[in-house]
Amino acid sequence: MSRRSAAIVLALAAIALLAAAPFYATSFTITLLNYIGIYALVALGVVLLTGFGGLTSFGQAAFVGIAAYSTAWLTTAEGASPWLGLLFALASTGLVATVLGAVTLRLGGHYLPLGTVAWGLAIFFLFGNFESLGRHNGLANLPPIYIGRLSLEPTAAIYYLIWAMLIAATILVANLLESREGRAIRSLRGGVVMVESLGISVFRIRLITFVIAALLAALSGWLYAHMSRFVSPAPFDLRMGIQYLFMALIGGSGHILGAIVGAALITLLENALQDALPLFTRDGQQLEVIVFAVIYVLVLQFARGGVMPFVLRFVPGAAKPPIVAAAPLSRRTMPERGTSLLSVERLFKRFGGLEAVSRVGFEIKAGEIVGLIGPNGAGKSTVFNLITGALTCDDGKISFFGQDITRAGQRRIAEAGIARTFQHVKLRPKMSLLDNVLLGTYTRTRAGFFRGALRLDRQEERRARFEALAQLKRVGLGDEPYGPAGNLPLGRQRILEVARALAADPALIILDEPAAGLSRVEKKALVDLLHSLRNEGVTVLLVEHDVEFVMGLVDRIVVMDFGSKLVEGTPGAVRANPLVQEAYLGSVA
Amino acid sequence: MTPDIGLILGIDGIATGSIYILVGLGLVLIFSVTRVVFVPFGDIVAFSALTLASMQLGRMPGTIYLIVTLAVVACLVETGQHLWRRQPQRIARGLFGYGVLPLIPAAVAFLTAGHLPVWAQIPLAIALVVPIGPLIERIALRPLADASILLLLVVSVALTFGLSGLGLLFFGPEGFRTRPLTDEIFRFGPVVLSTQTILMVATAGIFSLLLFLFFEQTLIGKALRATSVNRIGARIVGIRPGNAAALAFLLASLLGAVSGILIGPTTTLYYDSGFIIGLKAFVGAIIGGLTSYPGTALGALLIGVLESFASFWDSSLKEVVVFSVLIPVLLWRSLSLGRVDEEDHEVEE
Numbered sequence: 001m002s003r004r005s006a007a008i009v010l011a012l013a014a015i016a017l018l019a020a021a022p023f024y025a026t027s028f029t030i031t032l033l034n035y036i037g038i039y040a041l042v043a044l045g046v047v048l049l050t051g052f053g054g055l056t057s058f059g060q061a062a063f064v065g066i067a068a069y070s071t072a073w074l075t076t077a078e079g080a081s082p083w084l085g086l087l088f089a090l091a092s093t094g095l096v097a098t099v100l101g102a103v104t105l106r107l108g109g110h111y112l113p114l115g116t117v118a119w120g121l122a123i124f125f126l127f128g129n130f131e132s133l134g135r136h137n138g139l140a141n142l143p144p145i146y147i148g149r150l151s152l153e154p155t156a157a158i159y160y161l162i163w164a165m166l167i168a169a170t171i172l173v174a175n176l177l178e179s180r181e182g183r184a185i186r187s188l189r190g191g192v193v194m195v196e197s198l199g200i201s202v203f204r205i206r207l208i209t210f211v212i213a214a215l216l217a218a219l220s221g222w223l224y225a226h227m228s229r230f231v232s233p234a235p236f237d238l239r240m241g242i243q244y245l246f247m248a249l250i251g252g253s254g255h256i257l258g259a260i261v262g263a264a265l266i267t268l269l270e271n272a273l274q275d276a277l278p279l280f281t282r283d284g285q286q287l288e289v290i291v292f293a294v295i296y297v298l299v300l301q302f303a304r305g306g307v308m309p310f311v312l313r314f315v316p317g318a319a320k321p322p323i324v325a326a327a328p329l330s331r332r333t334m335p336e337r338g339t340s341l342l343s344v345e346r347l348f349k350r351f352g353g354l355e356a357v358s359r360v361g362f363e364i365k366a367g368e369i370v371g372l373i374g375p376n377g378a379g380k381s382t383v384f385n386l387i388t389g390a391l392t393c394d395d396g397k398i399s400f401f402g403q404d405i406t407r408a409g410q411r412r413i414a415e416a417g418i419a420r421t422f423q424h425v426k427l428r429p430k431m432s433l434l435d436n437v438l439l440g441t442y443t444r445t446r447a448g449f450f451r452g453a454l455r456l457d458r459q460e461e462r463r464a465r466f467e468a469l470a471q472l473k474r475v476g477l478g479d480e481p482y483g484p485a486g487n488l489p490l491g492r493q494r495i496l497e498v499a500r501a502l503a504a505d506p507a508l509i510i511l512d513e514p515a516a517g518l519s520r521v522e523k524k525a526l527v528d529l530l531h532s533l534r535n536e537g538v539t540v541l542l543v544e545h546d547v548e549f550v551m552g553l554v555d556r557i558v559v560m561d562f563g564s565k566l567v568e569g570t571p572g573a574v575r576a577n578p579l580v581q582e583a584y585l586g587s588v589a
Numbered sequence: 590m591t592p593d594i595g596l597i598l599g600i601d602g603i604a605t606g607s608i609y610i611l612v613g614l615g616l617v618l619i620f621s622v623t624r625v626v627f628v629p630f631g632d633i634v635a636f637s638a639l640t641l642a643s644m645q646l647g648r649m650p651g652t653i654y655l656i657v658t659l660a661v662v663a664c665l666v667e668t669g670q671h672l673w674r675r676q677p678q679r680i681a682r683g684l685f686g687y688g689v690l691p692l693i694p695a696a697v698a699f700l701t702a703g704h705l706p707v708w709a710q711i712p713l714a715i716a717l718v719v720p721i722g723p724l725i726e727r728i729a730l731r732p733l734a735d736a737s738i739l740l741l742l743v744v745s746v747a748l749t750f751g752l753s754g755l756g757l758l759f760f761g762p763e764g765f766r767t768r769p770l771t772d773e774i775f776r777f778g779p780v781v782l783s784t785q786t787i788l789m790v791a792t793a794g795i796f797s798l799l800l801f802l803f804f805e806q807t808l809i810g811k812a813l814r815a816t817s818v819n820r821i822g823a824r825i826v827g828i829r830p831g832n833a834a835a836l837a838f839l840l841a842s843l844l845g846a847v848s849g850i851l852i853g854p855t856t857t858l859y860y861d862s863g864f865i866i867g868l869k870a871f872v873g874a875i876i877g878g879l880t881s882y883p884g885t886a887l888g889a890l891l892i893g894v895l896e897s898f899a900s901f902w903d904s905s906l907k908e909v910v911v912f913s914v915l916i917p918v919l920l921w922r923s924l925s926l927g928r929v930d931e932e933d934h935e936v937e938e
Contacts, residue, residue: 242749245746
């Protein structure tokens with residue numbers, strides 16, 4: 001039996017066991033399973049948001065509450081069907097999440113989680129103070145959900161709806177994570193400069209991920225409201241919001257099933273503690289909170305990955321699908337050789353009192369390989385960052401293909417056809433080589449969140465994967481496309497960045513010290529690769545310290561020193577120039 | 590709203606705001622030195638007020654048991670770590686710092702419970718509460734000192750859970766209000782000032798000044814500032830980040846304990862009231878950017894005044910107003926920050 005079919009058999013067995021649960025389990029067990037399912041839906045959103053997207057939220061309980069109150073209000077005050085209540089709950093939660101996300105998601109680091117704490121509290125206090133929401137007493141007598149004429153009022157009936165929705169949501173999220181936008185979500189952990197340089201809008205991806213997590217919370221809130229048929233503020237307080245985050249962290253936020261595992265563990269543990277603690281203490285409730293706090297702190301100190309990594313050691317990983325030949329992705333029309341491709345005029349950038357780049361100008365023609373050299377601190381990498389939009393210049397003009405890109409921003413510059421590598425390698429070390437290169441194809445592919453989640457993107461995805469593998473092979477890294485990128489030695493990580501840049505089908509590729517850390521043989525291979533790129537019409541601009549490598553490779557050289565352009569010319573002319581010799585060796589006095 | 594009422598609300602707001610200033614300064618102090626967003630900080634404030642209240646009632650303060658619990662765990666962690674690193678010679682020092690020192694005020698309070706002179710109550714209450722910060726730092730945060738800000742934040746949120754549980758265990762569910770320190774009232778024309786208000790504002794002013802002098806004038810203060818700028822650099826010049834962190838938590842705890850003494854007579858406090866106080870101070874600190882002391886003071890004052898006016902407008906919605914104000918503040922921050930240079934966020938966990 002292959003690994004893939006073993007995994008499928010395992011999954012089917014689990015589903016069969018769950019499906020038959022009402023026939024062998026007590027009704028109390030089913031109630032517990034219902035809660036686990038409802039909590040796991042929220043935790044699934046947290047896994048997506050925190051584990052994959054790197055965004056931490058303590059405020060998910062507020063979204064559950066908004067949805068629960070929305071449907072409660074609509075179905076009791078207006079007498080609407082719970083299914084209308086579902087639409088209303090999703091819409092209202094989605095709207096609130098969009099507004100909150102639009103405000104807070106631009107902020108990095110700890111501001112977002114702190115913001116979620118604040119609005120989690122604000123929304124909670126709001127529930128308890130609205131007359132039409134029943135203040136602290138809440139709203140009672142919600143109608144049960146009906147499917148046709150079948151009432152889902154019995155515990156065992158709504159059980160099927162909860163778990164069907166949970167399984168469907170898990171599959172959709174898993175699909176999404178394996179798609180084009182899902183890779184973008186996964187690339188969010190780490191700095192944003194690299195992500196934007198690939199033409200991905202960090203803000204858009206964050207916002208949509210945030211809204212998806214909120215919608216999963218909304219689904220959970222809707223189920224909860226119509227299962228208990230009563231809503232009051234208490235289950236949506238900040239404590240619960242924090243608990244959802246810890247469900248994901250304890251289950252294992254790096255794995256999609258961590259949500260279910262974490263929700264189950266915490267629900268069962270809470271239940272066990274509530275049974276056990278009163279046996280030997282009067283202060284059971286206080287101790288329960290303390291026990292949880294201790295567990296949380298210990299898990300964070302000693303098992304940051306949660307439970308899933310331990311489980312996965314005993315479960316064979318799913319086999320990776322083979323990469324099959326597919327129609328190539330469409331390519332851009334390269335500019336005609338010899339026409340002006342990039343022109344930099346009087347570029348100026350100041351950092352505080354330091355003029356990092358002062359009035360630098362040069363021009364690159366299509367099909368050239370140009371080297372930018374200069375002593376350390378000459379401003380070469382700053383020039384690269386200005387051209388690619390990672391930094392914005394204070395003055396000057398940059399045009400590409402005759403189009404002004406001076407202040408276009410990284411994303412539009414990437415879309416215009418400039419791809420780059422970084423002086424300090426920026427990869428996602430835990431993602432595979434293939435996924436890292438696939439990120440490069442982002443601007444050449446179209447599939448959005450819906451198509452990704454519903455697997456309607458498979459044809460495009462096959463083409464993108466074929467392209468990515470081709471680029472990996474081209475740079476000599478095609479042997480182990482599924483290995484994690486972080487396992488490569490540093491020199492090869494640079495080459496992986498080249499493959500990622502090539503996957504974007506750039507007209508101009510900008511390489512920041514690509515040969516650093518490469519062996520002699522690898523450098524030779526890189527020279528051959530760059531020559532073959534030139535033959536295809538790709539233009540290359542590179543910074544490199546290895547003078548021998550540069551001299552043997554480039555058509556022209558621009559020399560910088562102290563932020564200014566020193567000279568420009570063919571390798572031979574530059575080598576003979578006394579100014580250059582002085583800059584590198586000091587004056588021959 | 591008449592101008593008179595506006596004036597009263599304004600004065601009230603400034604008084605509350607000065608508490609938030611003290612708490613906010615403590616939060617910024619901890620954050621800048623250790624990168625920990627110390628969410629449970631407000632609990633120290635509440636515990637300090639509750640400690641004084643039990644003393645005034647002639648009861649045994651629950652803080653004693655809290656300190657004993659924390660000190661025992663801290664000693665276990667400290668000893669375990671030294672054994673693990675094979676440095677048994679350091680155990681004695683660790684036990685002294687985390688076992689003996691914090692237990693001295695606890696022992697005094699235990700032995701004098703019930704017949705403590707009034708003048709000694711406030712200093713002893715402060716001395717009892719001050720070790721809470723450093724003990725928590727040693728137990729839960731030091732082992733994670735090199736983790737990301739986010740992870741530290743998550744841990745500190747988990748600690749909030751634990752501390753509120755311990756609070757309920759040791760202080761019980763009842764609320765307390767301490768006796769006012771004075772109840773004199775001054776009138777300046779239409780302005781009515783209670784001594785309590787003057788005391789709150791003056792203490793906030795004095796402690797802000799002391800903090801400023803500490804950071805500007807003393808070597809230890811400069812070492813803390815160095816640690817907040819660059820931990821590795823500080824380590825290279827011989828500043829132990831562990832000591833710096835303990836000191837930051839100690840000072841912040843002092844600020845929290847003093848705030849608790851000041852806020853005690855003005856409102857009824859419960860074991861879990863600190864959480865909200867801490868978060869409001871946080872909103873103030875975030876207005877100030879979470880790293881600037883003057884900015885934090887200004888933001889905290891703003892929150893105090895806003896809260897005062899909001900409670901006049903609709904007292905049940907004052908929390909909603911105060912926490913909602915964070916959202917426009919964050920928006921303003923995100924717009925004024927412009928593009929963030931996230932080079933330091935590039936680190937993978």
